[in-house]
Amino acid sequence: MSYTTIHVEASRSYDILIGRGILDSIGEMLRPIVGDCRLGVLTDSRVDELYGDRLIDTLTAAGYAADKFVVPAGEASKCADNLLEFLNFLADCKLTRSDAVIAFGGGVVGDMAGLSAALYLRGVKFIQIPTTLLAAVDSSVGGKTAIDIPAGKNLVGAFYQPSLVCCDTALMDTLEPDIYRDGCAEVIKYGVILDKTLYDKLQEPPFDRESVVARCVEIKRDVVQQDEFDNGIRGLLNFGHTFGHAIEKMSNFEVSHGAAVAKGMVIAARMAPLCGLCDVAEELSALLQRYGFDLSSPYSADDLYDAILSDKKRRGGNITVVLPKAIGECVLVTLAVEELYDKLKLILG
Ligand code: GLY
Secondary structure (H helix, E strand, C coil): CCCEEEEECCCCCEEEEEECCHHHHHHHHHHHHHCCCEEEEEEEHHHHHHHHHHHHHHHHHCCCEEEEEEECCCHHHCCHHHHHHHHHHHHHCCCCCCCEEEEEECHHHHHHHHHHHHHHHHCCEEEEEECCHHHHHHHCCCCEEEEEECCEEEEEEEECCCCEEEEEHHHHHHCCHHHHHHHHHHHHHHHHHHCHHHHHHCCCCCCCHHHHHHHHHHHHHHHHHHCCCCCCHHHHHHCCHHHHHHHHHHCCCCCCHHHHHHHHHHHHHHHHHHHCCCCCHHHHHHHHHHCCCCCCCCCCHHHHHHHHHCCCCEECCEEEEEEEEECCEEEEEEEEHHHHHHHHHHHHC
C-alpha cells in the first residue's frame, strides 16, 4: 500500500497519511497510535450510506470494537444538540480515557467529532478520516474544532489536535461535483497565499489529486507549526474567508463555503490594489472560472460590512484581511473597519 506521510509537530504531534485505497488498512495504521481500544465513530448519513459498513467491517476485522453515530449530512448537524447527543452516545458505549473518537466525513463531522474528543472525559484520542477534498486539505489538519451556535458559525470550539489523519483520496471519487469544487477553492487559496508553483500546476483542471492534496497539507502543516493557536501567520489561511463568511451568512448558508470563499478571494484580490498592492483579480477570477465558480457578488458593501462586523476575526475597531502581494505571496493587512467599508464600497458599490 503506497501513501505519503506528512508529520506535524504541534502541541500534539501526529502523522497525516495520504493515499488511494488506504481506508482498508486503517486497522493496522491505528494500532501504533491507539493500541487496543474502543472506538466511537461519528459520521454523516451520506458517508454512512456509501462507506459506513466498510469502515466498521475493517475496524472489526482488525480487532476493534467500534460504535457508529450518524448525523444527517449538512451544516445544520454541527449543533449543540448533536454534540451533546454524541457525547451521551460515547458514555453509553462506555468509552474510557484510553479509547478514541473517529471523525469519518467532511468538515461538519470532523469539527464536531474533534470538539467531542476534546470534551469527553476532558480529552480522548481523536482520529480524522476526511472524506471530502475540503476536509482533506483544510479542516482535518491543524486542530481547529467547533460547532455552530445561533449567533454564528464555529463560535464554540477548541484547539485540539488529532492523533492521526488518514486521508483515502479514493473516497472523493463519489463526491458530488459542487462538493468537490468547494475543496478546489481551498486548494487554489493555498497556491495564491504561499505557492506559485502549486498555483501554476492548477491552471489546467482537473489536477492530480494525491500530489495536490499532499502539497496543500504540507503548506498548512508549515503554517500551523509556526502559529498553532492562530495569533499571527495562521491568519493567511483566511484568504477570501472574511468576505466569504460574510457572503455565506448573508445567504443564510445557501451559498456553500467553497463557493463563498471563491467570491471572497476575488473581493480580496480587488481590494489589494486599493491598499497599494498588486492586482491579480483578473488572473485569479479566470482560474476560478475554469473550475466552474460563479463569481458574481449578489451583496452590496453595506450588506457585507454588517456581516463582517460580527466576524470573530474582528479586534475592536480593526479587522485583519489577507491580501495578495503577488501570486504565491499574501500579506496580513489590518484596517480600521471604516477603511474596510470605504474600500468595499469602491469594489461592490
Ligand atoms: N481553516 C483555517 C485554519 O485552520 O486556520
